[in-house]
Amino acid sequence: MQLTNLASLYQYFDDMVASDADSDTLFASSYLRGFISLAASSYGDEQQALSAQLAQEVSEQLHQARTELAPQDRQLVNNFWLELQGYFSA
Template identity: 45%
Template sequence: MTVQINQQEQAQAFITRIEAQLDDMVSEADADTLFTSGYLRGHIMLAAGYLEMEEKLNIDQLIENTNQSLQQAIEAGELDDKDSVLVNRLWTDLQQLKA
């Protein structure tokens, strides 16, 4: 149980770092950055919410579920090629915050 709580706390800290990074980006953002950060934030928070409800929130699962959510959205045609590249690039950068 302690391991699960520690993993949840680490995941929450990771989410907090992501949110801070996204918030910092918005202050001087162009339209593409505003869209990309907001779109990605939605996918991350949705994945986190489901994992919290299932009591399975940890960093690796959050990354995996967000990846799956983004892939489904791309396959469903929610993003054009340019936006897909921007979202994936930002998500790759944000994953570095887990360390």
């Protein structure tokens, strides 16, 4: 999987739906997509690189919203976010 910019990340999320990913993965990806979209709006358009700065902003927003989810759902989102962070570079 080649995730280099916001558009490719959004395509990855869309492809999950098309490939019938499990409901937990779809939940975590759509929840994260909202946070990523909100944070990314401050940094540029969908062609912007997946930067460490963007990842930090998303992490901060997730931390602030941690009480929105039940513990099990929060763990699903956190695990998926940990996987995605490897695609965000310095």
